[in-house]
Amino acid sequence: MIVVRDADGNSSLGARLPRFEDGRLLRGRGRFIADDPPARCLHVAFVRSPHPHALIEDVDVTRAGSAPGVVSVLTAADRPHVPLVDAVAVPGLVKTPQPALAGERVRFVGEAVAMVLAESRARAEDAAELVEVRYAALAPVVDPEAALLLPPLDPALGSNEVYRGRRDTPGLEAAFAEADHVVSGTFSTGRLTAAPMEGRACAATFDPVTGLLTVRCSTQSPHLLQRKIATCLGMDLTAVRVLVDDVGGGFGQKIPASPEEIAVALAARAADRPVLWVEDRRENLVAAPHGKEQHVELALALDADGTFRALRCDVLGDAGAYSFNSASALIEAYLAAGLLPGAYRIPETGWRVRSVLTTKAPIAPYRGVGWTSGHTARELLIDRAARLLGRDPVDLRRQNLVRPGDLPYTTPTGMTYDSGSHLATLERAAKLVDAADVVAGPTADGRCRGFGISPYVEPSGWGSAGAAESSWSFASHDSVRVEMAASGAVTAVVGTPSQGQGHTTTLAQLVASVLACDPRRVRVVTGDTAGTPLSTAGTRASRVATVIGGALLQATERLAAKLALVAGHLLGVDPAEISFRDGRAVAASGSIGLAEIATAAVADPSVRAALPEPDLTATAFYDPPATYSNGCVAVVVEVDPGTGRVDVVDAAVVEDCGTVINPMVVDGQTLGAFAQGVGAALYEDAGYGADGSPRATSFADYLLPTARCLPRVALEHLESPAPHTRGGIKGMGESAMIATPGAVACAVAAAVAPLGVTVTHIPIRPDELVAPEE
Amino acid sequence: MSPEDPLVRRAADAITVALTVNDRPARMIVESRTSLADALRDELGLTGTHVACEQGICGACTVEVDGEAVRACLLLAVQADGAEVRTVEGLAAPGEPLHPIQQAFTDQHALQCGFCTPGLLMTVHHLLTERHGVDEAEVRTVVSGHLCRCTGYQGIVDAVLQADRAWDRTPGDRAG
Numbered sequence: 001m002i003v004v005r006d007a008d009g010n011s012s013l014g015a016r017l018p019r020f021e022d023g024r025l026l027r028g029r030g031r032f033i034a035d036d037p038p039a040r041c042l043h044v045a046f047v048r049s050p051h052p053h054a055l056i057e058d059v060d061v062t063r064a065g066s067a068p069g070v071v072s073v074l075t076a077a078d079r080p081h082v083p084l085v086d087a088v089a090v091p092g093l094v095k096t097p098q099p100a101l102a103g104e105r106v107r108f109v110g111e112a113v114a115m116v117l118a119e120s121r122a123r124a125e126d127a128a129e130l131v132e133v134r135y136a137a138l139a140p141v142v143d144p145e146a147a148l149l150l151p152p153l154d155p156a157l158g159s160n161e162v163y164r165g166r167r168d169t170p171g172l173e174a175a176f177a178e179a180d181h182v183v184s185g186t187f188s189t190g191r192l193t194a195a196p197m198e199g200r201a202c203a204a205t206f207d208p209v210t211g212l213l214t215v216r217c218s219t220q221s222p223h224l225l226q227r228k229i230a231t232c233l234g235m236d237l238t239a240v241r242v243l244v245d246d247v248g249g250g251f252g253q254k255i256p257a258s259p260e261e262i263a264v265a266l267a268a269r270a271a272d273r274p275v276l277w278v279e280d281r282r283e284n285l286v287a288a289p290h291g292k293e294q295h296v297e298l299a300l301a302l303d304a305d306g307t308f309r310a311l312r313c314d315v316l317g318d319a320g321a322y323s324f325n326s327a328s329a330l331i332e333a334y335l336a337a338g339l340l341p342g343a344y345r346i347p348e349t350g351w352r353v354r355s356v357l358t359t360k361a362p363i364a365p366y367r368g369v370g371w372t373s374g375h376t377a378r379e380l381l382i383d384r385a386a387r388l389l390g391r392d393p394v395d396l397r398r399q400n401l402v403r404p405g406d407l408p409y410t411t412p413t414g415m416t417y418d419s420g421s422h423l424a425t426l427e428r429a430a431k432l433v434d435a436a437d438v439v440a441g442p443t444a445d446g447r448c449r450g451f452g453i454s455p456y457v458e459p460s461g462w463g464s465a466g467a468a469e470s471s472w473s474f475a476s477h478d479s480v481r482v483e484m485a486a487s488g489a490v491t492a493v494v495g496t497p498s499q500g501q502g503h504t505t506t507l508a509q510l511v512a513s514v515l516a517c518d519p520r521r522v523r524v525v526t527g528d529t530a531g532t533p534l535s536t537a538g539t540r541a542s543r544v545a546t547v548i549g550g551a552l553l554q555a556t557e558r559l560a561a562k563l564a565l566v567a568g569h570l571l572g573v574d575p576a577e578i579s580f581r582d583g584r585a586v587a588a589s590g591s592i593g594l595a596e597i598a599t600a601a602v603a604d605p606s607v608r609a610a611l612p613e614p615d616l617t618a619t620a621f622y623d624p625p626a627t628y629s630n631g632c633v634a635v636v637v638e639v640d641p642g643t644g645r646v647d648v649v650d651a652a653v654v655e656d657c658g659t660v661i662n663p664m665v666v667d668g669q670t671l672g673a674f675a676q677g678v679g680a681a682l683y684e685d686a687g688y689g690a691d692g693s694p695r696a697t698s699f700a701d702y703l704l705p706t707a708r709c710l711p712r713v714a715l716e717h718l719e720s721p722a723p724h725t726r727g728g729i730k731g732m733g734e735s736a737m738i739a740t741p742g743a744v745a746c747a748v749a750a751a752v753a754p755l756g757v758t759v760t761h762i763p764i765r766p767d768e769l770v771a772p773e774e
Numbered sequence: 775m776s777p778e779d780p781l782v783r784r785a786a787d788a789i790t791v792a793l794t795v796n797d798r799p800a801r802m803i804v805e806s807r808t809s810l811a812d813a814l815r816d817e818l819g820l821t822g823t824h825v826a827c828e829q830g831i832c833g834a835c836t837v838e839v840d841g842e843a844v845r846a847c848l849l850l851a852v853q854a855d856g857a858e859v860r861t862v863e864g865l866a867a868p869g870e871p872l873h874p875i876q877q878a879f880t881d882q883h884a885l886q887c888g889f890c891t892p893g894l895l896m897t898v899h900h901l902l903t904e905r906h907g908v909d910e911a912e913v914r915t916v917v918s919g920h921l922c923r924c925t926g927y928q929g930i931v932d933a934v935l936q937a938d939r940a941w942d943r944t945p946g947d948r949a950g
Contacts, residue, residue: 028822
């Protein structure tokens with residue numbers, strides 16, 4: 001084992017290090033897709049369906065094709081290809097192939113029907129208005145319960161239900177029969193959308209001589225996109241190269257391959273010029289995949305003393321128009337059911353899961369996938385139980401949370417919580433927002449105050465084991481490479497791009513911690529499927545710190561072992577005596593700098609004579625065991641009973657993600673997810689009208705939280721290192737988005753309970769909170 | 775297609791705009807419908823000004839025009855003829871240290887993906903040029919004109935408060 005500490009005994013791990021990526025972005029020198037269009041590129045505008053559901057009778061592109069600046073107009077008939085299909089292997093899940101451009105039928109407002117290629121986006125948009133599509137309108141399918149009875153969106157499927165499953169523990173029925181109390185309720189989470197500030201975008205270039213298709217894309221999963229493009233276009237994987245530079249936010253929306261990206265790739269392969277597509281905000285809101293939308297029926301069985309005995313759920317997921325590629329129609333409902341018990345000891349569970357197709361944008365991952373909806377429903381139900389039993393909501397939770405002595409704790413749904421601080425984070429969060437003070441009653445100006453608390457577990461760091469504990473098929477493969485140049489500088493090459501998480505800094509900190517060198521000497525390289533090691537899943541599921549971080553620790557240890565061999569040779573000592581400190585290899589008899597070692601490895605013939613392979617490159621593969629972060633969100637809200645306006649006036653998040661690499665980055669992830677959680681609870685609504693038309697088509701309708709909607713959030717970190725992952729690292733990017741909507745909803749419910757108003761869904765609309773007239 | 779067709783007229787539409795950008799004279803040839811944001815990006819290569827909603831809601835495209843913070847997606851390029859424009863690229867030249875506002879943003883982790891950041895920087899630059907000794911409530915009000923999906927704004931608020939203290943706004947200070 002190599003000793004890895006700097007002179008003070010510290011490592012770069014845990015340092016609040018400002019991010020290396022910031023300077024470039026702050027100077028306006030980021031490289032988002034639209035910032036660097038390929039030379040001579042054609043610009044794309046898609047013609048999108050105004051109908052939620054219609055047969056396409058005819059597409060006439062004659063006028064559009066002859067408009068100024070237009071090079072071509074493509075429809076489904078022009079570029080035959082293999083449609084997109086989800087790769088999720090859960091028995092009973094129905095597949096719904098999705099073409100790049102709709103051919104016979106449109107299934108949601110915004111589905112792409114044709115694409116115009118022109119000399120500028122403005123020219124392309126002008127011509128898109130001239131494409132004449134004749135539709136025969138069909139009935140929209142908006143209500144997921146009604147969807148089960150309506151004619152299927154895809155006649156080949158026979159039903160709009162694409163999944164139905166059931167899983168009960170053996171003692172479930174007995175537990176309900178014997179329970180002193182059963183509390184039940186039906187809750188729902190509305191449609192949300194990730195709304196990254198940079199929408200989806202890609203630029204594709206085809207070289208007909210080499211046969212290489214190069215696609216620069218704003219994506220979270222370059223290797224997955226490479227595979228999807230190769231499959232859809234019938235090309236070999238190595239003939240498709242995906243590049244990623246800066247990505248202006250993802251939050252899950254940029255995990256799947258978009259049909260538009262396949263269309264751009266198809267167009268570029270046929271054109272002799274590069275093709276660029278940068279979606280506008282309306283496209284992003286209506287045509288990019290949405291998130292959430294679930295309806296959850298819950299029943300909780302309790303003993304007279306408040307002990308939880310059993311929890312049952314019936315989850316109905318509204319999948320939208322397609323069981324979307326890479327995630328499928330199960331991504332919401334199935335994952336919600338898997339995390340049913342959350343942070344509580346509940347011996348018996350039962351779930352029914354259904355997923356149905358509707359004429360809405362497809363559902364894809366959005367931060368806290370599935371878990372947000374299930375968690376919010378459960379926490380609202382627990383508060384309802386507390387009110388019925390006359391119990392304090394913190395105390396009822398305290399009684400039932402997983403205790404330190406229970407760990408490792410296996411839930412009836414098959415998750416094993418490896419470690420954590422479930423009770424401690426609850427106590428701290430409750431103290432930070434001063435729960436006792438809130439109970440005192442309304443404010444001086446008559447506003448209703450409410451306290452909400454929401455302890456969570458986040459399944460994190462998904463490799464194949466973590467996924468298996470969620471009963472999910474997820475054959476992830478993640479490798480990394482670390483190499484040292486003759487200068488002593490280190491390059492860490494990974495397949496997982498960043499969308500703002502700061503990997504360039506945090507992954508460098510991990511590598512530097514092994515070599516006890518300055519993290520600024522480590523350059524993190526990603527974003528090129530031709531040059532980076534494979535990450536089939538990419539950046540998602542709070543996995544990069546755990547999976548890629550763990551792989552980097554392992555690869556860097558291997559590199560360090562090679563450095564020790566060379567250093568031992570140069571210093572004339574046994575390599576086992578070498579340790580690393582302050583960027584030097586140190587033995588009792590002397591020391592040598594990393595640059596000298598690296599230069600010698602390249603240029604010193606004596607090194608080559610002594611060591612058969614003086615190569616300073618190391619690779620590693622890592623598929624970590626499952627690990628679970630935990631924590632607690634607590635908020636205080638004030639509700640104006642006259643207007644229904646809700647203000648979140650105080651908040652705390654106490655989180656525990658095991659070993660912290662960079663607390664500043666953890667704070668940033670937590671605060672960002674908290675804001676998204678407040679948005680989900682109070683403001684954001686990507687819902688549809690009864691006629692199937694989307695209600696949110698601009699940021700004037702889709703309300704993101706602003707700085708004035710949010711209180712200052714108190715943050716604390718507890719550290720329960722994961723006992724089984726490398727470095728004790730757990731993931732944490734989604735935690736606050738899992739738990740915050742529940743905390744806010746519970747607080748609002750508590751505030752308005754004296755008015756006789758109940759809260760059963762998010763987003764909570766102000767008009768629902770106004771007390772009914774006497 | 776007849777010459778009266780609006781599309782044909784647009785194709786013939788090319789207007790020269792002369793203005794000052796980041797203290798240097800600049801000329802650009804634009805269609806009358808071209809926004810200042812698109813013109814800065816496409817004609818002058820100043821791609822630090824980002825476009826995220828094109829409806830004046832998100833603030834990502836904010837630049838300073840004659841000393842006012844302006845949404846460059848809502849201003850036509852032709853309206854900026856003769857104006858003095860400052861973009862994010864004008865806060866600190868390459869090779870120079872970061873502007874105190876930029877430094878505060880990195881110190882306080884006020885950015886993640888960085889897409890909305892340039893517009894925020896220009897609004898904050900305008901705010902702190904006019905105001906000294908701002909408090910949190912005022913900062914939150916000004917910052918609420920911008921949408922950031924990553925940070926939850928707390929780092930941004932702290933960065934503005936830091937920059938207010940750190941930026942020496944005596945005459946002659948850079949970009950002041």
